[in-house]
Structure formats: C-alpha cells, structure tokens
Amino acid sequence: MTRPYRLSRRGFLGVLGGGALALAGCGRLGGETSGRTLTSALPLPAPFTGPLPVPQVARPVRPGHYELAQRAAKVEIIPGTRTEVWGFDGVFPGPTLDLRRGNQAVVRVRNELPVPTSTHLHGGVTPADSDGYPTDLVVAAGRGFRPVGGHHAGMRIDPDLWKFHPGARDYVYPLDQRAATLWYHDHRMDFTGPQVWRGLAGFLLVRDDEDDALPLPKGDRDIPLMICDRAFDEDGAFRYPSRDPSLLVRAGVDDAYMEGVQGDVVLVNGAPWPELEVDAVRYRLRLLNASNARRYRLELRPGGRFVQVGSDAGLLAAPVEHDAVTIAPAERFDVVVDFSAYPVGSRVTLVNTLDDGTARNVMAFRVARKAADDSAIPARLSRPKRIRRSDAVTTRVFDFRKSGEWAGAWTINGRPFTPGTPLARPRLGTVELWRLASDFHHPVHVHMAHFQVLTRNGKAPAATDGGWKDTVDLRPYEVVEVLVRFEGHRGRYMMHCHNLEHEDMAMMADIEVV
Numbered sequence: 001m002t003r004p005y006r007l008s009r010r011g012f013l014g015v016l017g018g019g020a021l022a023l024a025g026c027g028r029l030g031g032e033t034s035g036r037t038l039t040s041a042l043p044l045p046a047p048f049t050g051p052l053p054v055p056q057v058a059r060p061v062r063p064g065h066y067e068l069a070q071r072a073a074k075v076e077i078i079p080g081t082r083t084e085v086w087g088f089d090g091v092f093p094g095p096t097l098d099l100r101r102g103n104q105a106v107v108r109v110r111n112e113l114p115v116p117t118s119t120h121l122h123g124g125v126t127p128a129d130s131d132g133y134p135t136d137l138v139v140a141a142g143r144g145f146r147p148v149g150g151h152h153a154g155m156r157i158d159p160d161l162w163k164f165h166p167g168a169r170d171y172v173y174p175l176d177q178r179a180a181t182l183w184y185h186d187h188r189m190d191f192t193g194p195q196v197w198r199g200l201a202g203f204l205l206v207r208d209d210e211d212d213a214l215p216l217p218k219g220d221r222d223i224p225l226m227i228c229d230r231a232f233d234e235d236g237a238f239r240y241p242s243r244d245p246s247l248l249v250r251a252g253v254d255d256a257y258m259e260g261v262q263g264d265v266v267l268v269n270g271a272p273w274p275e276l277e278v279d280a281v282r283y284r285l286r287l288l289n290a291s292n293a294r295r296y297r298l299e300l301r302p303g304g305r306f307v308q309v310g311s312d313a314g315l316l317a318a319p320v321e322h323d324a325v326t327i328a329p330a331e332r333f334d335v336v337v338d339f340s341a342y343p344v345g346s347r348v349t350l351v352n353t354l355d356d357g358t359a360r361n362v363m364a365f366r367v368a369r370k371a372a373d374d375s376a377i378p379a380r381l382s383r384p385k386r387i388r389r390s391d392a393v394t395t396r397v398f399d400f401r402k403s404g405e406w407a408g409a410w411t412i413n414g415r416p417f418t419p420g421t422p423l424a425r426p427r428l429g430t431v432e433l434w435r436l437a438s439d440f441h442h443p444v445h446v447h448m449a450h451f452q453v454l455t456r457n458g459k460a461p462a463a464t465d466g467g468w469k470d471t472v473d474l475r476p477y478e479v480v481e482v483l484v485r486f487e488g489h490r491g492r493y494m495m496h497c498h499n500l501e502h503e504d505m506a507m508m509a510d511i512e513v514v
C-alpha cells in the first residue's frame with residue numbers, strides 16, 4: 001500500500017491501538033514527539049530509588065589494543081526481574097573506551113550473538129573500512145548468514161558490499177581529532193534499532209592536552225550520562241515491536257511504530273531513573289541521547305542552568321548558558337552544572353519537559369555535602385576552526401521524508417538506501433553547504449565529516465546548535481543549512497537519519513569522499 005506523501009496527523013497524535021499501546025504527549029506536546037511509546041507490562045520502580053551506574057573503563061589487552069565481546073547476559077534493570085541484554089562484554093552500556101587524541105586504538109570486536117553486527121564509532125574520523133558500514137558484518141564463529149531481503153528485497157545488492165568477518169574483526173581508530181564525547185554502537189543493515197535497543201552501545205571519550213589544560217571539573221566530577229528509553233515485558237525482557245523477533249529474516253517494526261519506538265522507562269547508564277549523590281560543587285556531565293527515537297528537552301528542577309562547554313565534536317569556543325537543552329537521538333552536550341547553587345540535602349532532578357508521562361523524569365542528583373571546588377569555567381575554551389558560507393565549493397539539497405513512491409520507506413531525496421550508489425561525492429579537503437529539509441523530526445547524522453549549523457529556516461541557528469557537530473535535529477517542515485568539512489579520509493561513508501526506526505526503514509545514503 002502506498003503511503004501518503006505527507007505524514008498524516010496520525011503520525012503526531014496517533015490512533016490508540018488496543019492493549020498496551022499508548023501515545024506519549026498527546027495534545028499539548030504532540031508536535032514534539034518523534035515516535036510512538038511502547039508501554040511496559042510490569043510494575044515500574046519509583047524514580048530515584050537506585051544509584052547511577054558509571055560504566056567501567058575498558059583496559060587495553062596491550063598498549064593501544066582493546067577487545068570487546070558482544071554477548072548476551074542477564075542483568076537486573078527493573079528490580080526483581082532479569083533482562084537479557086546484548087552488550088559489549090555483556091554489559092549495557094558497554095565499557096567506556098577512554099582514549100587520547102592521536103593515539104591509535106585497535107578495537108577487536110568479537111561477535112558471540114545469534115545475529116550479525118557492525119560497529120560504528122559515532123563522531124569518529126575513522127578510515128572507511130573501520131567505519132562500520134551496515135553490510136560490513138561480523139558473524140559469530142560457526143554461524144552462517146546470508147543477506148535476505150529485508151527492506152532491500154528486489155533492490156540491487158552489490159555482492160562487493162556485503163562482507164562477512166567470521167568470529168571477530170579489528171576496527172582501527174586513529175583518533176586524529178579533537179577531544180570529544182563519542183559513542184560506539186551497532187549499525188547493522190535493517191536491524192540497528194532492535195540491536196541498539198538490546199544494548200549494543202557504549203562511550204568512547206577522546207581526550208587531548210587542550211581539554212585537559214582547562215580547569216573544568218575532572219575525575220569523578222566528569223561523568224558520561226547515556227540517556228535512553230526502553231520498555232519491558234512482564235518477565236523483565238526488553239520489549240520492542242519487531243516484525244521478526246529473531247532479527248534474522250524480516251526487518252522492520254509493526255506499522256504502528258513506523259515513526260519511531262519510544263519506551264516508557266528512562267534509563268541513564270542502563271539504570272531506571274537513577275540518583276547520583278554529588279558534592280555541592282561543579283560537575284561536567286557528558287549528555288548523550290542514545291534513544292532510538294525519543295527527543296528530550298532537559299531542564300533542572302527546582303531550577304538551574306546548564307553551562308554548555310562542548311557539543312558533538314568537542315569544545316565550544318566559549319561557554320553558552322541554557323535553561324533547557326533539547327537533545328535529539330545521537331546528539332551530545334557537554335555541560336557543567338554547579339550544585340553549590342542548591343542547599344545541602346536537597347534533590348535536583350533532571351526532567352524531560354517534552355513528556356508528561358513516565359518519561360518526564362530522567363534522573364536526580366542528591367546534593368550530599370559541601371566540598372572544596374577548584375574547578376572553573378573559563379570564558380575562552382578553545383579556538384576551533386571557523387568556516388564561512390563563502391568557503392563552500394558546492395551546495396547540495398537533501399530532503400528527508402516519507403516517500404510516496406516506495407511503500408513503507410523513509411527516504412532521502414525520494415530514494416531509499418541504495419548501498420554502493422552515493423548521493424554525493426564530496427572532495428576531501430573541501431567544505432560544502434548542505435541544505436537539509438524534513439517532513440518530520442529527523443536527527444541527521446553524517447559519518448566522518450563534522451559540520452557547523454549555519455541557519456534554521458533562514459534564521460540564526462538555535463542556541464544549542466553551536467560548535468562542531470555530527471548530528472543535527474531537524475524538526476517538521478524545517479530547512480537547516482550546515483557547512484560540512486570533509487577532512488580525514490576518502491572512501492564510502494554515509495549520512496542518515498538517527499531515528500533508528502527511520503534508519504532501518506531506508507533513510508540512509510552513501511556519501512563517497514573522493
């Protein structure tokens with residue numbers, strides 16, 4: 001059946017299905033939601049009753065070499081139940097790779113899962129053969145796999161594009177890039193949504209001398225926060241509306257979830273609505289939205305400000321204060337929060353004002369005690385390269401929308417993902433102006449190349465659009481201009497929507513850097 005060219009109102013306000021289906025943010029907040037909420041089938045814990053976990057830092061097996069095994073494990077996420085996660089080293093989030101600029105890291109990923117995987121370092125300036133192309137797959141030892149149709153049945157599938165590494169493969173990360181909060185996650189063709197949902201994601205922090213030299217909060221006052229939503233079955237299993245729960249044959253989600261899958265439980269570093277005990281001092285919080293589809297507008301209660309020091313691809317030139325930070329899937333915000341502004345003994349909550357249900361709460365901070373604070377936020381943070389509109393050698397337009405031609409697909413310039421057929425061939429060392437247009441909420445991500453946001457609907461960008469980025473939040477019927485700098489490596493990369501259900505339903509394109 002051909003779907004209408006424009007999304008119907010159903011996309012935003014929804015038709016309530018039976019049973020467990022419910023929509024978040026009906027009415028007032030409807031236009032801000034970016035998917036349909038799947039409701040958990042078990043009693044949910046009260047918020048702020050468990051501690052915030054901080055992922056373990058991965059240890060090298062020898063200098064510059066790391067090994068991560070993707071495997072299933074049972075963990076307690078909802079108290080009293082066990083959830084099977086598919087985690088790097090069996091944990092979710094995976095171990096944090098804490099690395100330094102210019103020190104190449106080789107990460108051997110061993111797949112012990114029943115499905116193929118591809119691991120992408122999001123924000124990494126990575127050679128193409130280590131970038132985690134969706135058909136460049138690691139298959140568990142002893143398991144056969146051949147590409148079946150999925151959404152690509154009947155499409156030209158170039159056999160040169162499908163690679164199968166038996167058991168394990170090495171990903172080489174030169175990390176010749178500024179200090180930044182990156183993350184690694186699964187990127188398998190057609191099945192990224194369910195595989196990330198099951199837990200295949202972790203942080204990779206790039207550090208450098210410039211960042212280290214700043215008096216920003218450090219050590220255990222510098223905390224990565226992976227925020228994502230999930231839903232749970234009666235027995236504690238992750239609930240996700242896959243058409244094929246084996247994730248082997250049929251791609252996609254139930255039609256009702258075409259716009260994206262949201263959960264009713266907010267996890268931070270894998271724990272539901274956790275609480276962190278803090279000293280009454282400044283903390284650097286590295287916010288990552290690792291949700292499949294959900295956007296958050298983060299605010300502090302009973303009030304307070306985020307001082308943003310970094311964006312997706314590293315430090316800003318100067319700090320920017322925000323009362324609220326809207327964070328779309330895959331975006332990162334490095335912010336400093338000063339807890340000395342709150343009385344000792346008080347609780348500060350991080351809330352999501354785009355939701356008025358259970359996904360309104362995110363986490364809490366318990367201000368435990370006064371303490372010395374030698375941190376500061378300097379007025380000047382970095383001198384990132386600046387680029388101007390006049391630097392662009394080419395202008396390209398990319399239109400992200402649900403296609404009228406191709407049933408059930410999300411497309412770019414009317415085309416579903418066609419591996420091996422690039423939508424653009426930018427030249428290494430150049431800057432291009434890309435005009436991104438959308439029909440819905442589409443967090444647009446470009447691999448390898450970083451960009452700066454130039455305009456939104458012909459006007460100045462949002463206060464939260466600053467700095468070098470790799471993901472930009474397009475809102476419905478918006479046109480965003482970005483200046484993309486192709487610096488790093490030649491080869492086949494991609495750009496795509498980072499709403500993972502849209503990504504799995506073909507909203508991707510090859511970009512060949514020549």
Ligand SMILES: [Cu+2]
Pocket residue numbers: 410441442443497498499502503507
């Ligand atoms: Cu999208």
